[in-house]
Amino acid sequence: MTSMQLFAVAGLPSIQPGDDVASLIVARLAAAGEALHPGDILVIAQKIISKAEGRLVRLADVQPSALALELSATVGKDPRVIQVVLDDSNEVLRVRRGLLVVEQRSGWVCANAGVDRSNVQADDAGEHLALLPADADASADALRARLAALTGVTPAVIINDSHGRAWRIGTVGTAIGCAGLPPIWNQRGLHDLFGYELVSSEECIADELAAAASLLMGQSDEARPVVVIRGYVPPSLPPAPARAIQRPASHDAFR
């Protein structure tokens, strides 16, 4: 029977800059009587990677530019937050009341460049914002190597974030970093049950895995930022970074 299982790694502490996330995951798995199995896929919430990597900006240190002040009036958000978004963006795509969609520096089209203040601890140094990892594919690679070194098992790793979409209400878990997995299953040339060449021939399995894991993560008090997916057999294709999912702007009809 074709099947798969997902479980959240329970009891991770609040992540701080410099933390060895791989070690913490391995320790929590062991505490639950679990361990990584060959073929496991680890999905990790962007937020804890960003915090571990110190991708934090202290809001009090931000000086908004004239552009940030102008956008702030339209969007209805703190101009300092807008400045942080602009600093981590290549291009602004849409500005509306309550909406600022950009191409983030790594190439992801998303609201607010993925900048978020939820789940980032306010300490004596004042309120902080978390940016996306500088290179989430590299983060996934590093985490994968560290998990392999610690356990002898080399899982695939996906870093996910909750992204809004065109046309549809609500966010879905989406892959922004990927290691050890082909993010896209290119089925061009495959034929369906009756021999027709498949029309929808590219399936983004990394995004589907990211979405599946997101169901167990929660976004509130009970946040569970690490999920293990077991039993899913990826197609036999070479691994690639999540960056391969980005549609070039020149090919995108909805920029």
Place this chain on the structure above:
Amino acid sequence: MTSMQLFAVAGLPSIQPGDDVASLIVARLAAAGEALHPGDILVIAQKIISKAEGRLVRLADVQPSALALELSATVGKDPRVIQVVLDDSNEVLRVRRGLLVVEQRSGWVCANAGVDRSNVQADDAGEHLALLPADADASADALRARLAALTGVTPAVIINDSHGRAWRIGTVGTAIGCAGLPPIWNQRGLHDLFGYELVSSEECIADELAAAASLLMGQSDEARPVVVIRGYVPPSLPPAPARAIQRPASHDAFR
């Protein structure tokens, strides 16, 4: 431990117009020594619902209009296929080489109005295209009621389809019909670990469930069009149709 399981229902026959899909699913579950459990979520590929409901158009019967011929030259597709897409659409959003994005009659923004010839049997009557169900929410409701009548267990039902997205390469499983489940988890007002009100406050769990199931479905010879999701606990919100996921055009910055 927070966890969930997914398994595909094996051995379903090729679906024909008029088939009782619920009965076939129940029979195949029984043959595998399985049964529906309370809380199960059944995800069913749109294609078999469309076939069971006879949402088929014989290509040879289609007379393309002047508009279909004109679009055909741009898109590079059979003008009769374009005509079938237009007949099931409210509005054409984008026309490019290889791309025709519309608002389908039920309100879904998608390529080719979800019209597809893959996995639809070519018989003596000639090649057919499958349209989306006329009302996939109603289809999900009916299937749910029929499953309840047959088994005494009332699962949630999602009808999914593979949709392309703006900005990202590859399709992902997406909900177009929903019964017995809140498709959107509105978390507005909830607070995160440190008391901030959550920014990304609406999560489309129906789409995440649809994507998760899609991983087991495959798109080729081994198609597995029915997947059971077990162990996922939806938020305590009133059920709603998948139509609730549609962002009104007036609120959409990417039309």
